[in-house]
Amino acid sequence: MERRARIYEGKAKILYETDDPDLLVQYFKDDATAFNAQKRGTIVGKGVMNNRISAALLTHLAEHGVPTHFVKLLSDREMLVKRLQIIKIEVVVRNIVAGSLSKRLGLPEGQALVEPVLEFFYKDDALGDPMINDYHIRMLRLASGTEMEAIVDGAFRVNELLTEYFDRRGIMLVDFKLEFGRYRGQILLGDEITPDGCRLWEKETRERLDKDRFRRDLGGVEEAYAEVLRRVCG
Ligand code: TMP
Numbered sequence: 001m002e003r004r005a006r007i008y009e010g011k012a013k014i015l016y017e018t019d020d021p022d023l024l025v026q027y028f029k030d031d032a033t034a035f036n037a038q039k040r041g042t043i044v045g046k047g048v049m050n051n052r053i054s055a056a057l058l059t060h061l062a063e064h065g066v067p068t069h070f071v072k073l074l075s076d077r078e079m080l081v082k083r084l085q086i087i088k089i090e091v092v093v094r095n096i097v098a099g100s101l102s103k104r105l106g107l108p109e110g111q112a113l114v115e116p117v118l119e120f121f122y123k124d125d126a127l128g129d130p131m132i133n134d135y136h137i138r139m140l141r142l143a144s145g146t147e148m149e150a151i152v153d154g155a156f157r158v159n160e161l162l163t164e165y166f167d168r169r170g171i172m173l174v175d176f177k178l179e180f181g182r183y184r185g186q187i188l189l190g191d192e193i194t195p196d197g198c199r200l201w202e203k204e205t206r207e208r209l210d211k212d213r214f215r216r217d218l219g220g221v222e223e224a225y226a227e228v229l230r231r232v233c234g
Pocket of ligand 1 (some may be wrong): 092099100101129175176177194197198199
């Protein structure tokens with residue numbers, strides 16, 4: 001697959017066109033940002049680890065009936081993906097209180113939720129990705145009612161599958177962010193599933209194995225990503 005023009009560069013990834021108009025190369029960088037890019041840094045080897053972690057998780061989801069954009073790994077830092085028309089909503093699923101939920105509602109981090117909580121954020125860097133609800137989604141015409149059903153069902157299904165998957169590997173899936181897109185009339189799961197966009201806590205020690213180590217200057221960032229890779233890919 002020939003890599004052609006760069007069509008998008010984000011904080012952690014670059015997308016390139018290929019000779020097939022339906023397929024893109026997704027390249028994973030080591031760059032890390034937090035707090036809407038106010039904090040910047042490098043996590044050495046992150047791109048290589050995230051490429052493999054995301055490939056393994058998206059493959060697991062596809063094998064269990066969740067359609068995704070993932071096609072195949074191409075190299076250490078590159079995967080081939082279907083070219084989605086991305087829906088400008090970040091879908092966050094939470095199982096345990098952490099991060100902005102803890103701040104917003106004044107709840108202690110680590111409190112288990114009686115049922116998963118779903119949140120939507122408007123993907124708009126200039127606005128700092130504000131939280132939105134179904135009414136805002138309709139008003140802004142971000143997605144149709146049918147599309148939102150597929151997205152919500154998909155997000156809860158991903159949560160069930162990944163909670164069990166990580167639990168078997170001694171990791172608690174605290175929360176995570178998903179993005180979806182349109183592809184030939186279907187809604188597919190896109191983007192990545194990695195410690196950049198998930199909170200993953202070691203089950204016994206509750207040690208954080210995710211980007212919170214970078215956000216909060218906890219140290220051992222590379223080691224945490226390597227541990228997730230080890231548990232996911234064996
Ligand atoms: P939050 O607690 O900061 O709202 O984050 C919830 C989850 O979503 C957490 O696992 C990190 C992920 N996330 C992203 O992937 N990108 C973002 O821009 C934000 C704010 C959160």
